[in-house]
Amino acid sequence: MDININTPLTEDITKKLHAGDFVFITGTIYTARDAAHKRMYEAIKNGENLPVDMENNIIYYMGPSPAREGRVIGSAGPTTASRMDKYAPQLLDMGLKGMIGKGKRSKEVIDAIKRNNAVYFASIGGAGALLSKSIKKSTVIAYDDLGTEAIRKLEVENFPAIVVIDCDGNNLYERN
Amino acid sequence: MREVNVDKISETIKEMCISVNHFLSDDMKNAYNNAMKTETSEIGKKILGQLKENLQIAGEDMIPICQDTGMAVIFAEIGQDVHLTGGNITDAINEGVRRGYVDGYLRKSVVNDPIIRKNTKDNTPAVIHYNIVEGDKIKFTLAPKGFGSENMSKVYMLKPADGIEGVKNAILSAVKDAGPNACPPMVIGVGIGGTFEKCAILAKKALTREAGKHSDIGYVEELEKEMLEKINELDIGPAGLGGKNTAFAVNVETYPTHIAGLPVAVNICCHVNRHITREI
Ligand code: SF4
Numbered sequence: 001m002d003i004n005i006n007t008p009l010t011e012d013i014t015k016k017l018h019a020g021d022f023v024f025i026t027g028t029i030y031t032a033r034d035a036a037h038k039r040m041y042e043a044i045k046n047g048e049n050l051p052v053d054m055e056n057n058i059i060y061y062m063g064p065s066p067a068r069e070g071r072v073i074g075s076a077g078p079t080t081a082s083r084m085d086k087y088a089p090q091l092l093d094m095g096l097k098g099m100i101g102k103g104k105r106s107k108e109v110i111d112a113i114k115r116n117n118a119v120y121f122a123s124i125g126g127a128g129a130l131l132s133k134s135i136k137k138s139t140v141i142a143y144d145d146l147g148t149e150a151i152r153k154l155e156v157e158n159f160p161a162i163v164v165i166d167c168d169g170n171n172l173y174e175r176n
Numbered sequence: 177m178r179e180v181n182v183d184k185i186s187e188t189i190k191e192m193c194i195s196v197n198h199f200l201s202d203d204m205k206n207a208y209n210n211a212m213k214t215e216t217s218e219i220g221k222k223i224l225g226q227l228k229e230n231l232q233i234a235g236e237d238m239i240p241i242c243q244d245t246g247m248a249v250i251f252a253e254i255g256q257d258v259h260l261t262g263g264n265i266t267d268a269i270n271e272g273v274r275r276g277y278v279d280g281y282l283r284k285s286v287v288n289d290p291i292i293r294k295n296t297k298d299n300t301p302a303v304i305h306y307n308i309v310e311g312d313k314i315k316f317t318l319a320p321k322g323f324g325s326e327n328m329s330k331v332y333m334l335k336p337a338d339g340i341e342g343v344k345n346a347i348l349s350a351v352k353d354a355g356p357n358a359c360p361p362m363v364i365g366v367g368i369g370g371t372f373e374k375c376a377i378l379a380k381k382a383l384t385r386e387a388g389k390h391s392d393i394g395y396v397e398e399l400e401k402e403m404l405e406k407i408n409e410l411d412i413g414p415a416g417l418g419g420k421n422t423a424f425a426v427n428v429e430t431y432p433t434h435i436a437g438l439p440v441a442v443n444i445c446c447h448v449n450r451h452i453t454r455e456i
Binding site: 035062063064065066067068074075076077079080082102103104122124125126127128129130131132133146147148149160162172173175 | 223226227229230231233234237238239240241242243244245281282283284285293295297324327355356357359411415416417418446447448
């Protein structure tokens, strides 16, 4: 099924999504990948505030290529989500509702998705040029020194993704 | 003795870096077209259609095909009758990578040390494999490697008794483990024989062979065909969401080995299997 969704990603929305649904996301999402997750993890450990409020937000596991002059962003497809598995359960418990990446997740992450009525989306790996067209604005909001790995706030319009793991734990990668 | 100034090398490598990250070679484009014809899964067809659209946008708007523009792997064949002037060849190659990635708006994905992990901000250094050959030409093959698929690659030190069946099991198990992480449809490079490091280099080299072109060795050609068929029965499919096209090609390279060993390397690459060759 094709579904249009708007952020913030509240539980009313996530509870209606099923593994296999095609969604088009409009609104604000945040990027973070390996190095930004490590920093957020350390910030939490030291009792500091995170640069992004997790509540009802979506994190896109993505580090773009640089934008040419006059452009919003470069190529902008997903990276492998399993490298963030160590950090994701804690963020989900803090209110994070959606993650966009590619590839399988650990049991701990799937449990945290169920526990928090969250959802894991896949966008198409290796389609960064196409996906960049749905990104209308991009601003670095934290960890600028990390370059491509900085946290970016993205305004997206009809950003295409597929529900891979829904809040009941159904998993599109486990079909057999 | 032919003289070549190393600046020519830097400029050639720069142009290769930019071109290869925006345009796929014809063999890969054919692989996409064939996949569109053979795919039966609805979701698989839809994804292949989007991947083709992605290629078109990349070329027309000069946006890299994938944001992971890779670590630059370079196979350099240097004719023994070439005399290089103006500097050191390794520095010249790295200068080319630097210019290509900085001027070409490509992502800088290289860190200075595997543990300290500070970004070098220009995607250097490259991984360079040199070979001295006959003649007075220099030939470079560049294959920027993304790590979603690189991370799923494996080396197996099999025993001679494991034989060809052992090799087949090794390939299939690596592909199954890779699944959706490696951005299927994949290209599978396999190196059999040599030593621990030799088989890995062969596997990487195999990825630079045209997709769809088979080995000249009879049993190796058979192996490539059989493995492609078996892999495409795994139902991993485009983006790992099911379908017939899990791999576009399986390329196998072999080398003599030791009486006591059967090393096998499986280097997994995604559908963005970038390779480009230039001669100076
Ligand atoms: S595995 Fe290939 S297609 Fe996928 S993100 Fe990496 S470089 Fe891009």
